[in-house]
Amino acid sequence: MALRTLTTEEEMNALIQQKKPVILMAHHSGSLTSRTVVNAIQRIAESDIDAAIIDMNSGSSLFKALGITTVPTVVGFNNGIEQNRTVGIQSESFYRELVNPKKQKQIKLYKTPTCPWCTVAKKHLDSKGVSYIEIDVSTDYAAANYLMQKSGQTGVPQIEIGDEIVVGADIHRIDDLLRKM
Helix, strand or coil: CEEEECCCHHHHHHHHCCCEEEEEECCCCCCCHHHHHHHHHHHHHHHHCCCEEECCEEEEEEEHHHCCCCCCCCEEEECCCCCCEEEECCHHHHHHHHHCCCCCCCCCEECCCCCHHHHHHHHHHHHCCCCCCEECCCHHHHHHHHHHHHHHCCCCCCCEECEEEEEEHHHHHHHHHHHHC
């Protein structure tokens, strides 16, 4: 398979909705870090997993649709459902696991776009090199309701690591739970 470049939401949605694993990579063509990740995604596309890239300069609406604010970001889908995502340079095998993550504790960052503490929590998770799913509770009302039931709190950020919820950007608690993974 060849690595595709997506420019429209229709192309992206058609690719994601396939009943097979798909990797999408959001990048900036002028970034050395992005070029390094593109090379890994290219190798994956040439082997067994359908993959595509979205350039920040021509696909900004796609970035918004996927909730991507940082490049490079790689997102794994399987059967039309996002499995996991990561930011920055990882190994090729790590990217492959995004479509079929191992049975490990899943990490979810519940946030809103204007929350400064959400950005602190996101940057901390990125610095740890862990994969996590970002969920915008300002648009995902089911997720907001779930958090209220699970933690009794409505504030963000909330980080779900396995069965545990961390309310706020409590870096020490996050690190403690990550060490136990």
